[in-house]
Structures are given as C-alpha cells and as structure tokens.
Amino acid sequence: MISPHELVQEYWGNCYAVTETGARIGPITVNKYRMYGKNTASHASPMKTDIINRLRSRYKKITGKDQIGEIIVIPNHLQGDWYPNLPLVMDRTGIVRAFNGKSSPEDIELALAAAIATKQVEPHYEALQKMADRCMGLDCNGFVGNYTKRLGMMKADGHYGPNTPSSKYAADGLMRESQDQVQARDVLIWDSPRHIAIVHSVCHPGDALLVTESASSLGGLDTRWYHFTGKVDKGPTGVSGRSKGVRLQFARPKASGGHQLKYLLVCKIQ
Numbered sequence: 001m002i003s004p005h006e007l008v009q010e011y012w013g014n015c016y017a018v019t020e021t022g023a024r025i026g027p028i029t030v031n032k033y034r035m036y037g038k039n040t041a042s043h044a045s046p047m048k049t050d051i052i053n054r055l056r057s058r059y060k061k062i063t064g065k066d067q068i069g070e071i072i073v074i075p076n077h078l079q080g081d082w083y084p085n086l087p088l089v090m091d092r093t094g095i096v097r098a099f100n101g102k103s104s105p106e107d108i109e110l111a112l113a114a115a116i117a118t119k120q121v122e123p124h125y126e127a128l129q130k131m132a133d134r135c136m137g138l139d140c141n142g143f144v145g146n147y148t149k150r151l152g153m154m155k156a157d158g159h160y161g162p163n164t165p166s167s168k169y170a171a172d173g174l175m176r177e178s179q180d181q182v183q184a185r186d187v188l189i190w191d192s193p194r195h196i197a198i199v200h201s202v203c204h205p206g207d208a209l210l211v212t213e214s215a216s217s218l219g220g221l222d223t224r225w226y227h228f229t230g231k232v233d234k235g236p237t238g239v240s241g242r243s244k245g246v247r248l249q250f251a252r253p254k255a256s257g258g259h260q261l262k263y264l265l266v267c268k269i270q
Contacts, residue, residue: 018109140213167240198211218255
C-alpha cells in the first residue's frame, strides 16, 4: 500500500512529459500550492482553455463532428491525424485538474503532453518546469483526495476524491479522542482557515508524527514533523461537518522557523 509520502515523491520526481517524437522529458517537479480562483496564475487559465479548445478543434477537423462530453475518443482509422503523443481515448478533465490544484501525477503528465502537442510550451526541460511551477500544483484536499483515490477509497459519488471538502472527512470519519489512537492515514482537520492534512506515520513510543500536506503557508507539498503536546480540547470544534467533539493539540512547523500550536480534529477515514 502506497504511503502519503511515497505519493509526494511521485509528484516531486516521477512526472514526465512525452513529446511528439516519443521522447520523455523530466522528471518535472510539481510541488507548489495551487488553489483554483485564489493563487492561480493569470496565464494558467488561458493556457488550460487554449489546450482544450485546440484539442476540440483538431477533433472536429479530423472527424467532422463537434467534440461533446468529457471523454475524447479518436477512431482507430484516424490515429494518424491525431496528436502522436496523446492517447486515442482521453479524459480532458484531467487537464483541467492539472491547472486547478486537483491533479494526480497521471493528470500532470497528460497536461504536459497536451501542452506540447498544442504548441503551448516548448518541448524542453526548462520550459516545462517553468510551466509546472507557474501553472500547476495541489491544494490541500486535492492532495488528500488523490491519495485516497489511489488507495481505492473514492466512492461512486466522487467523495474521497480530489474535490471532497474537509467537512466530508470530518462528518463521516471516526474521531480520534486521544494521542495513542492516532494512526497513519488519519486526517488532521483545521477549523479556520479550512485545511486538511494526512498522517504519514506516527512514532511509537513518542510524541512525534510525520504529516503530509499541501499548504500555502509552508511553501507547498511536502511531509513535515508535527509533535503532540498532550493537550486535549473537548466541546465545540469550529470544524465544518463536526460541530462538537475532541481536538488534539499539535505543534506544527512554521515556514519562518519554530512551531505554531494548534488544536486539530483527527479522524480515521471510513
């Protein structure tokens, strides 16, 4: 079973762009915090739109039909007229996710290849890495949801996927009431501002745990040391989805150094 940090390593070092000649360029690192509508670069949305419009235009040119729906399907006999580095059956929403903070490593690779095919980026490492840094990344529930999706936990309604809000994990999860109950793959949920992270591992015995998250305040996607303080708060949580319960206090690292104390709701995903 893949761990949260092993998935981080895929974003950091296992995403490649395929050119129209079949060459693989990379690895392209994707580790920035990206939340659609808040810190999305001004040129990211136009690039995403241009890529999809050009794919749909090529589809119409070679099939004579408008491209409708999320899945683009190219008939086998028209393969020679399609982009050679793109699949004949592709989910174009994967490209959207790559620009909106919700992408899997596979979505990123598709978006990079599509950007090359539609002439939005030059097929060399520096240009592709610059594109990834400026336009791609993950928000907090985007990473957690891609991890639960990878584990096969995403449901038919899309919950426990990259668009699932932290309130869903709070409402449906099994609340941990003490430090010794916390386990790997539990989620940590903030009240305000809303945020979610996932436990990579817990040190037993001891008060330390490794937490994986994509956080704007900490520079993006990584796994970091947290520490239990031993303090517990019972009563109103301020967390959407679970108004009352038990929160555990943690010392969380700060980008500027030191730690910030924060009471967090901890839940087992179920």
